Amino acid sequence: MSALPSMSGHAAGAEAYDVVVVGAGFAGMYMLHRLRGQGLKVRVYEQGGDVGGTWYWNRYPGARCDVESMQYSYSFSDELQQQWDWSERYAPQPEILGYANHVADRFNLRPDIAFDTRIDGAAFDEATGCWAVTTSHGNTVTADYFVLATGCLSNARMPDIRGLGDFKGKVYHTGHWPHQPVDFTGLRVGVIGTGSSGIQSVPVIAEQASHLTVFQRTANFSIPARNAALTAEEREAFRARYGEIRRFAREEARNGIYTEMPDRGALDDGDNERRTKYEARWSHGGLTFMSVYNNLALDKAANDTAANFVRDKIADIVRDPQTARLLQPDNHPIGSKRICVDSDYFATFNRPNVTLVDIRANPIEEILANAVRSGGKEYEVDALVLATGFDAMTGSVARIDIRGRNGQTLNRKWAEGPRTYLGLMSAGFPNLFIITGPGSPSVLSNMIVSIEQHVDWISDCIAYMRDHGFDSLEAEKDAEDKWVAHVNEVAFSTLYPQANSWYMGANIPGKPRIFMPYIGGVGPYRQICNEVAAKGYEGFAITAMARPRAVAVAS
Numbered sequence: 001m002s003a004l005p006s007m008s009g010h011a012a013g014a015e016a017y018d019v020v021v022v023g024a025g026f027a028g029m030y031m032l033h034r035l036r037g038q039g040l041k042v043r044v045y046e047q048g049g050d051v052g053g054t055w056y057w058n059r060y061p062g063a064r065c066d067v068e069s070m071q072y073s074y075s076f077s078d079e080l081q082q083q084w085d086w087s088e089r090y091a092p093q094p095e096i097l098g099y100a101n102h103v104a105d106r107f108n109l110r111p112d113i114a115f116d117t118r119i120d121g122a123a124f125d126e127a128t129g130c131w132a133v134t135t136s137h138g139n140t141v142t143a144d145y146f147v148l149a150t151g152c153l154s155n156a157r158m159p160d161i162r163g164l165g166d167f168k169g170k171v172y173h174t175g176h177w178p179h180q181p182v183d184f185t186g187l188r189v190g191v192i193g194t195g196s197s198g199i200q201s202v203p204v205i206a207e208q209a210s211h212l213t214v215f216q217r218t219a220n221f222s223i224p225a226r227n228a229a230l231t232a233e234e235r236e237a238f239r240a241r242y243g244e245i246r247r248f249a250r251e252e253a254r255n256g257i258y259t260e261m262p263d264r265g266a267l268d269d270g271d272n273e274r275r276t277k278y279e280a281r282w283s284h285g286g287l288t289f290m291s292v293y294n295n296l297a298l299d300k301a302a303n304d305t306a307a308n309f310v311r312d313k314i315a316d317i318v319r320d321p322q323t324a325r326l327l328q329p330d331n332h333p334i335g336s337k338r339i340c341v342d343s344d345y346f347a348t349f350n351r352p353n354v355t356l357v358d359i360r361a362n363p364i365e366e367i368l369a370n371a372v373r374s375g376g377k378e379y380e381v382d383a384l385v386l387a388t389g390f391d392a393m394t395g396s397v398a399r400i401d402i403r404g405r406n407g408q409t410l411n412r413k414w415a416e417g418p419r420t421y422l423g424l425m426s427a428g429f430p431n432l433f434i435i436t437g438p439g440s441p442s443v444l445s446n447m448i449v450s451i452e453q454h455v456d457w458i459s460d461c462i463a464y465m466r467d468h469g470f471d472s473l474e475a476e477k478d479a480e481d482k483w484v485a486h487v488n489e490v491a492f493s494t495l496y497p498q499a500n501s502w503y504m505g506a507n508i509p510g511k512p513r514i515f516m517p518y519i520g521g522v523g524p525y526r527q528i529c530n531e532v533a534a535k536g537y538e539g540f541a542i543t544a545m546a547r548p549r550a551v552a553v554a555s
């Protein structure tokens with residue numbers, strides 16, 4: 001399939017595309033596939049050297065998905081989901097990256113992706129109605145539509161710690177891991193950060209390092225993954241029911257994960273029955289622990305029952321009572337920060353070569369040439385692993401100088417926190433779409449479910465625009481204001497805002513505290529988006545500029 005370049009109002013000389021997409025992770029790849037299928041001329045720009053996004057960058061030891069692979073995978077091609085074999089319940093990073101590469105080959109995506117190319121800026125030209133997009137190589141191209149598939153967890157956060165630059169050993173960030181395996185054998189290693197990446201990497205690094213010191217500011221809740229190889233029978237059983245499983249994940253599940261829906265609250269059961277249910281989920285493992293009851297995210301007393309169960313488990317596993325106490329989360333409801341899924345994380349602290357340091361009580365004062373100093377004590381290390389997370393949801397968008405109507409920058413507009421309509425568009429920035437942006441379920445869900453929903457909606461929207469001869473689509477301010485208020489109202493009816501989480505921007509000094517993702521659930525959210533589209537894109541201003549259009553031709 002190919003298309004004539006759009007002739008609509010593009011600046012002379014610059015390469016003209018119907019759509020420019022930024023990012024070649026799962027979102028950008030599927031976006032390219034869909035739009036190309038509509039006969040559009042599309043260019044994807046990716047700052048990394050290949051496809052895969054998250055799975056291209058996060059190569060740290062122990063990296064794997066925490067949504068089960070049979071579900072953390074594309075559903076748009078039945079042949080693909082029927083033919084691809086996941087080896088484990090939670091595939092490790094190399095396998096997920098292999099899957100991304102397979103998808104790129106299978107759908108011949110690479111010819112339309114420019115790798116090793118960062119997008120630095122994009123400006124909306126009101127006269128032509130096009131976006132002028134500038135690359136890190138100094139080129140400018142134009143596009144009718146500009147799609148940010150830049151990822152919610154793609155802007156690795158470097159901590160601002162005195163002396164970090166003076167450290168003589170190697171420093172690694174989990175979100176920017178080298179492509180060659182790193183061997184910690186015989187080294188004293190320090191891991192700073194105990195979020196998901198820290199929790200996944202600590203048990204593996206502990207097996208190699210002569211000594212591992214884990215610097216913990218916030219203890220996090222983690223549920224055992226119970227990872228295991230998938231048998232052919234298990235895969236087949238899943239595949240036979242894929243239609244229903246995917247439908248449920250899209251339309252009924254709150255978080256895009258197929259699981260039984262709880263019909264009771266935690267306080268509806270007595271102590272024994274509750275414990276039996278928690279034990280069953282703990283033994284089963286994984287994120288669905290939070291689906292035991294229907295009010296764990298809403299009612300603090302209900303939440304406490306689950307939180308106390310996990311704290312008790314930590315105390316059972318970790319032999320040293322003081323270390324166990326430090327590992328027990330005490331400053332947020334369970335689930336109000338993204339719950340972690342681990343393989344032997346807590347048991348790792350029983351190893352003689354692992355030390356836990358509480359940097360909430362004793363913040364890191366300084367990094368020296370060969371040590372980390374906290375609470376006046378020096379912990380000698382030969383290598384440092386920064387598992388310090390990301391400037392989530394808005395970080396990668398903010399690094400692009402995006403200028404909409406009247407030259408307004410998106411960064412200025414979002415200075416007090418991101419504002420979008422449906423998480424898809426922001427008023428004043430016509431024809432600019434964001435995939436899994438703030439204001440959509442995004443990071444609260446199985447992200448591939450949310451990515452596919454956004455990509456499908458955006459593709460359908462662009463097809464609608466072209467079919468009707470429209471050129472410009474823009475979120476109306478009023479619709480945006482109402483959506484932002486709704487997102488907040490839903491968030492503040494839950495326990496989520498009680499945590500200082502990256503959902504709130506709380507891990508980035510100076511970032512406004514706004515609850516960014518939409519908690520309403522992927523099913524209801526999809527319904528809202530569909531209704532908006534069915535009503536002729538209600539809440540969006542649509543205009544035609546009466547400019548000449550290119551005609552798509554199939555070859």
Ligand SMILES: Cc1cc2nc3c(=O)[nH]c(=O)nc-3n(C[C@H](O)[C@H](O)[C@H](O)COP(=O)(O)OP(=O)(O)OC[C@H]3O[C@@H](n4cnc5c(N)ncnc54)[C@H](O)[C@@H]3O)c2cc1C
Binds near residue numbers: 028072117151400
């Ligand atoms: C370690 C880890 C484990 C995870 N596990 C799960 C899981 O189990 N389940 C789940 O649902 N989610 C998980 N996630 C979230 C994960 O990010 C999403 O599932 C998904 O991979 C996001 O895909 P994406 O294409 O939207 O973004 P990404 O995969 O982040 O891709 C975005 C791409 O855009 C590129 N980019 C950004 N800015 C620019 C620019 N200016 N110019 C050019 N290129 C740019 C980046 O280099 C990146 O390659 C995990 C995240 C991490 C970090």
